[in-house]
Amino acid sequence: MLVLENIVTHYGNIQALKGISLKINKGEIVTIIGANGAGKTTTLKTICSLVKPTSGKIFFEGNDITSKHTSDIVEAGIALVPEGRRVFPKMTVMENLSLGAYLNNDRNKIKNDLEKVFDLFPVLKNRLKQVSGTLSGGEQQMLAMGRALMARPKLLLLDEPSMGLAPKIVSNIFDIIQQINSEGTTILLVEQNAQMALSIANKGYVMETGRFILEDSANTLLNNEEVKKAYLGES
Amino acid sequence: MFFEQIINGLALGSTYSLIALGYTMVYGILELINFAHSEIYMTGAFIGLTMVTVYKVPFPIALLISMAGSCILGVCIEKAAYKPLRKANRIAPLISAIGVSIFLQNLALIIAGPQARAFPKNFKVTTIQVGSLFKISSIQLLILLVSIVLMIGLHFLINKTKIGQAIRATAQDKETAQLMGIKIDRIISLTFAIGSALGGAAGVLVGVYFNSVDPMMGFFPGLKGFVAAVLGGIGNIPGAMVGGLILGLVEVIGAVYMSQYKDAIAFAVLIIILLLKPTGLLGQKVQEKV
Ligand SMILES: Nc1ncnc2c1ncn2[C@@H]1O[C@H](COP(=O)(O)OP(=O)(O)OP(=O)(O)O)[C@@H](O)[C@H]1O
């Protein structure tokens, strides 16, 4: 469904991605784990064309989407839940959700999608008029995810959804990610919480300083000695 | 007498509001002070004047054509002078703005000459007596009506339409706005277009009000429009509206007592308000949780 071929991305002179390749099949949950500054966020931003790769190609459902306009990529069916949630802080919950459906002009579909989002995140339904900047971190994460779902993505990119959240909320969010996946959305999940991420993923990539140093099924990675040492807090 | 000063103040102030909206909208999106805005205002006045004197079109049509012309000028300025510098450091577009401003002033000097021109009124000017309280001239009424209609229209556009929502989203977070599928380049152009159209309208209205149009006419109103925007909280649309009205009122009423300081009053007000509330009257920072 999504294929990255040898992607190199620079910020000025800094090479943040040093030629990465990745493949996601339809229906999968794939995770990228890695330490701070490894290049995980950059990978997602490059897919969405928020930063342009210096070289390499990106294919989505067989079409070359490299450096296409971000709005075209969203329209093609990729949505990103950005690192740090990035809800529009001065807007209400409802406005944030309706912005998620910006490219959708079918009111009936939007209504349906809203109901689906409320099923997944019942808290949002009671807070439609609340200004988003005043939501708790967990609620903001849910709003950011709900907003992304309003775009009806085929592929959902999640950048550290567990960041800064209490363990109970994290496991709730991860349950919801699995549920979203079971309803047919393919998922690319970037996480520092490797344990959680690998436990729900089919496949994992381990990233270090702009490269994938390991790529395997999630189960194999969970039992890999190196991964255990570096990312699962075991020694 | 007092009520008439209020009317004078509101009429003048509503033109400041229109100008302030252009500054504040552009600032809200790009964090840029569009110093060329006062020349868009001046150009608007000249377009309106030309329409009335050369092409003899009725005033409302002249106003609309002037708004359209200002709108095109604003978008061209954005594309030519600001867009190429969007990734540069913050001082570069500011210098570019000042450059455009000087360029347009001189262009107007070459085309129109330095002398001020009268703005012939091709509609009947009357004075309307409202009860025993006050009189209002039809020009003031026109200014107030046009300003109010434009501001209500803008308010509706920004708060009730999808485009307005996209403008607000872009102002709050450009990167995330793009992830919603918003084409932010278009939104930025649109913002310049709207702000410039309002500025051009203000130019025509003031031209008629003071019966004078000249290439340097943008300087003080531009500055005061900017003051009004800062006063209301730069980037804040209702703030610009309120800021303009307050400034107009204070200026007119202040001038009754110390007419020689008319232009200084605006800045005195600005300093006082910023000392009391540094973000401006309606400006605020929403805490973002991470
Ligand atoms: N806008 C930027 N300008 C310059 N360098 C950047 C920029 N964004 C990221 N980088 C650099 O690129 C590298 C990869 O950053 P990235 O944000 O992709 O890492 P990450 O894996 O997402 O880290 P984290 O887990 O902390 O979010 C880092 O060295 C970072 O300093």
Ligand SMILES: [Mg+2]
């Ligand atoms: Mg990151």
